[in-house]
Amino acid sequence: MKNLAIFTLLSLGLSCAAQNNPGSLVPTTPSEAPDYYCTWNLQGFVAGHTFGAGSNDFRAEMNEDNLFGTHKVYEENKSKNIDGAEYMVDSRYQGWLDHFPSIRQDLLFVMDDSWDIPFDSNSKRPHGHNYDNEYLATLTIDPTRFPSFDGKDTERMTKLTDAVKGKGWKGFGGWICAQNPICLTKKYTGKQNTFENSKNWSLKQEEKYWKRRLKESQDAGFLYWKVDWGNNDRNDEFRRRLSQWGREVAPDVVIEHASFQDGGPHKPYYITFSEVLRTYDVRPDLSQAQTISRVAEVLGKGKAERKNWGIINCEDEAYIAAGLGCAIGIMRHPYVGLLPNGKPDEVFEAGNRKMKNRLNEIVRAVRWHRIATPFSADGQYNVSEEMLFDSGTKNRWEAPARVSRRMPLPEITGIDSLNPEKPYVLASLYDNECTAIAIINRLIDGDYKQHKVDVKVQPKRWDRKVGVFGHCHSLTLDYQNGLPEGPFKVFAQDLASDDAPIEIPYLKTDSGRGIIISGSTIEDLCRNNNYSYSEVSHIDADYTDLSDPGIVLLVVADE
Numbered sequence: 001m002k003n004l005a006i007f008t009l010l011s012l013g014l015s016c017a018a019q020n021n022p023g024s025l026v027p028t029t030p031s032e033a034p035d036y037y038c039t040w041n042l043q044g045f046v047a048g049h050t051f052g053a054g055s056n057d058f059r060a061e062m063n064e065d066n067l068f069g070t071h072k073v074y075e076e077n078k079s080k081n082i083d084g085a086e087y088m089v090d091s092r093y094q095g096w097l098d099h100f101p102s103i104r105q106d107l108l109f110v111m112d113d114s115w116d117i118p119f120d121s122n123s124k125r126p127h128g129h130n131y132d133n134e135y136l137a138t139l140t141i142d143p144t145r146f147p148s149f150d151g152k153d154t155e156r157m158t159k160l161t162d163a164v165k166g167k168g169w170k171g172f173g174g175w176i177c178a179q180n181p182i183c184l185t186k187k188y189t190g191k192q193n194t195f196e197n198s199k200n201w202s203l204k205q206e207e208k209y210w211k212r213r214l215k216e217s218q219d220a221g222f223l224y225w226k227v228d229w230g231n232n233d234r235n236d237e238f239r240r241r242l243s244q245w246g247r248e249v250a251p252d253v254v255i256e257h258a259s260f261q262d263g264g265p266h267k268p269y270y271i272t273f274s275e276v277l278r279t280y281d282v283r284p285d286l287s288q289a290q291t292i293s294r295v296a297e298v299l300g301k302g303k304a305e306r307k308n309w310g311i312i313n314c315e316d317e318a319y320i321a322a323g324l325g326c327a328i329g330i331m332r333h334p335y336v337g338l339l340p341n342g343k344p345d346e347v348f349e350a351g352n353r354k355m356k357n358r359l360n361e362i363v364r365a366v367r368w369h370r371i372a373t374p375f376s377a378d379g380q381y382n383v384s385e386e387m388l389f390d391s392g393t394k395n396r397w398e399a400p401a402r403v404s405r406r407m408p409l410p411e412i413t414g415i416d417s418l419n420p421e422k423p424y425v426l427a428s429l430y431d432n433e434c435t436a437i438a439i440i441n442r443l444i445d446g447d448y449k450q451h452k453v454d455v456k457v458q459p460k461r462w463d464r465k466v467g468v469f470g471h472c473h474s475l476t477l478d479y480q481n482g483l484p485e486g487p488f489k490v491f492a493q494d495l496a497s498d499d500a501p502i503e504i505p506y507l508k509t510d511s512g513r514g515i516i517i518s519g520s521t522i523e524d525l526c527r528n529n530n531y532s533y534s535e536v537s538h539i540d541a542d543y544t545d546l547s548d549p550g551i552v553l554l555v556v557a558d559e
Contacts, residue, residue: 020559024206025465025493025501025552026367030170033151034254034276034311035328036108040175041347042066042096043112046089047176048339050351057113059122063145067111068097076147077119077497090340092539094504097167097335099535100359103366107330108171108224109164115174119144134176134193137201137315138184138537139213139232157220165221165350172256173224178238179231180206193213199231203241210242211249211315218250219314225255225277233258234265240273247306250331256313258297260291268294269301271377276327278313285350285392288440291317292400292424301380310377318356318365319469319548322427323438327374328365332356336542350392357546361469361529364495364550371552374429380549388424395448399424403494410437414454414473421451423470443549454521455559462555465496468522469550475522478514484557490515492553494526504553514553522549 012555044067047057063073066089074088097109115124117135119142135142141149141156149159185191188205204216217223225246232238239257246255256276271277279294291314304310313551314321316331332348336356339345348355384402389428393399401422402409406429410420424440433555437457441450456476459466462483467474491501502525506515526549536543 008300010027011494016023020489020556020557021339021500021503022554023500024163024490024498025371025491025496025554027370029370031106031366031369031373033109033327033366034108034224034256034313035330035369036173036226037100037169037330038110038112038226039067039096040112041331042333044347045333045335045339045345046093048341048343048345055113056110056122056228057389059117060119061111062111063119063483064113064148064183065089067096067099067391070148071144071284072147073119076142093335093340095535096333097164097169100330100362101168101535102167103307103363105170106366106370107169108173110171110172110224111174111277112226113177113228114115115145116140116142117145118142125228134182134537136304137179137181139176139181139216154220156215157216157222161221161371169415171221171223173222173226176225176227177230178227178233178235180209184209195231198400202459206238207232207241207245213252214246214250217253223253225253227255228258230259234260234267236267236270238291239270243273243275243518246275248367261294271298272302272305273309274304275309276307276311278315278329282313282315282535283392283395283397284347285443286315286390286395286397286533287350288320288424288443289322289388290326291315291389291395292403292426292440293325293397295320296381296383296400296403299377299403299405300383302377303379308376311374318367319438319550320361320440321374322365322368322436322467322469322550323428323440324403325372325375325430325436328362328369330362330366332359334359334441334531334535335539336536336543337539347454351443351446353443353448357544358548359536360496360526360529360545360547361550363531364469364547367495368436368469368550368552371437371465372432372434375405375431378406382407382409384409388422388442390443391445396463401425404428407435407460411456412453414452419451421449422453423472424504425450425455427457427503432464433460434467436467437469437475439468439472441470447512450552465552465554467550467552471523472519472520475510475517476514477509477517477553478509483508483515487558489556490517490553491524492521492525492551492558494529495550495552496526496529496531499555517553522551525549525551 045063065073101230140153162169169545171233182198257274282290315329387398404427410425452473462479493501530544
């Protein structure tokens with residue numbers, strides 16, 4: 001009966017009262033978080049149209065035409081019959097630099113594999129291994145892929161960086177192969193140009209090469225290195241040295257390492273010496289459970305050795321990133337619906353989640369980082385003993401039911417025989433003492449489902465903003481330092497909106513230390529806020545935003 005009374009009181013509606021209204025709760029100043037938009041799934045989407053689905057086909061789509069919406073690469077190469085002329089992409093699927101207009105200023109644009117490989121070398125594997133392409137890790141803007149950007153190495157990189165930032169992006173970076181390039185072996189060692197010799201450079205030769213490339217990146221403003229696989233991908237000392245060299249000669253270049261999951265040893269302890277550590281690829285259907293379990297595992301592997309390092313990037317799971325103080329590596333994109341060849345885009349269509357119809361989740365989480373910046377692994381975390389299982393049609397994965405950083409674990413109630421399942425619940429206290437709560441739905445037998453429960457968390461201070469992501473029955477904010485002594489109001493707004501916040505109804509807790517907010521109030525704030533930007537509207541597909549809600553709220557004492 002108590003819950004019924006709560007929802008009766010809280011359904012009285014939202015107020016637009018102007019008294020004490022603090023103005024927009026979302027700053028206009030761009031985020032300082034190392035969040036980025038990565039092109040890999042864009043490359044795959046287009047490759048499904050022009051070729052098939054192999055990694056080498058993905059590589060062919062990393063070019064000037066697709067980034068800028070030109071036909072320069074096509075015109076330069078059509079007479080050479082490089083991979084035929086089929087790679088020319090329908091103009092509707094070009095212009096990737098025009099995506100995410102409302103948050104471009106908050107994001108780095110990161111080119112994935114293979115911006116530094118000649119256009120006619122996508123499938124060159126002289127030794128039969130994926131990392132045997134002789135141009136991997138040359139780290140220069142390849143002129144056959146980017147013919148408009150000429151000059152010497154640093155000049156080409158500088159021109160391309162300026163062009164990308166001219167589109168409104170905060171910064172620019174790229175995918176980096178974790179190995180010494182084969183094509184430079186003879187130059188640097190005087191030995192025969194072979195794959196094996198590239199693995200055996202002396203430390204002095206290796207240091208000389210990587211410091212040179214790092215310095216060029218620093219000078220060109222190419223400031224994010226997504227260091228991925230290669231013949232040194234699980235070489236602890238190579239990665240540690242690379243981070244140190246970057247600190248010495250390129251202090252503005254952020255070096256992201258990969259923890260790795262499948263196909264070899266997992267290295268979550270890289271968090272100790274990484275500026276950023278990516279939790280790596282996940283299965284599309286089990287993405288949420290795998291991401292939560294990996295973040296929890298990384299948190300348990302130690303503290304960052306340097307101040308402001310040890311940031312976890314949990315890729316495209318934006319609400320998990322918000323809830324656990326992580327950076328975001330955006331992989332979903334606005335090309336909704338089927339692949340251009342009419343086949344399903346299976347990367348984003350697991351269950352009924354339809355991730356490409358959840359673009360506002362990206363907007364909300366990125367804009368939350370204007371309020372509170374992702375923070376270092378510092379050893380302060382809690383993980384529940386209770387585990388939950390997500391299950392696809394063939395596979396399942398377990399993850400902790402609740403995870404928190406720098407604050408007590410959230411509490412969950414409202415479970416009964418009619419509502420036996422529960423969501424994952426995450427909570428974090430950020431450096432500026434703002435709090436984020438993320439309520440993450442589940443995949444059960446291949447079906448993405450909401451499980452609305454009563455959630456209770458303990459923010460530290462009532463005068464700091466709280467971000468709330470996801471669905472719930474009710475949310476109790478039990479402030480550790482209590483509430484204002486006198487009267488107060490609670491204001492909230494959709495994180496994807498620039499409109500002024502609205503005064504929302506609440507109940508005080510019996511202890512008088514906290515407030516209770518209805519889940520329907522959170523949903524109403526985000527209802528009908530469709531993602532309607534031009535990069536979706538020009539595609540031949542209907543778009544309705546299915547994003548889970550994401551709001552920011554603040555308690556304001558009456559004057």
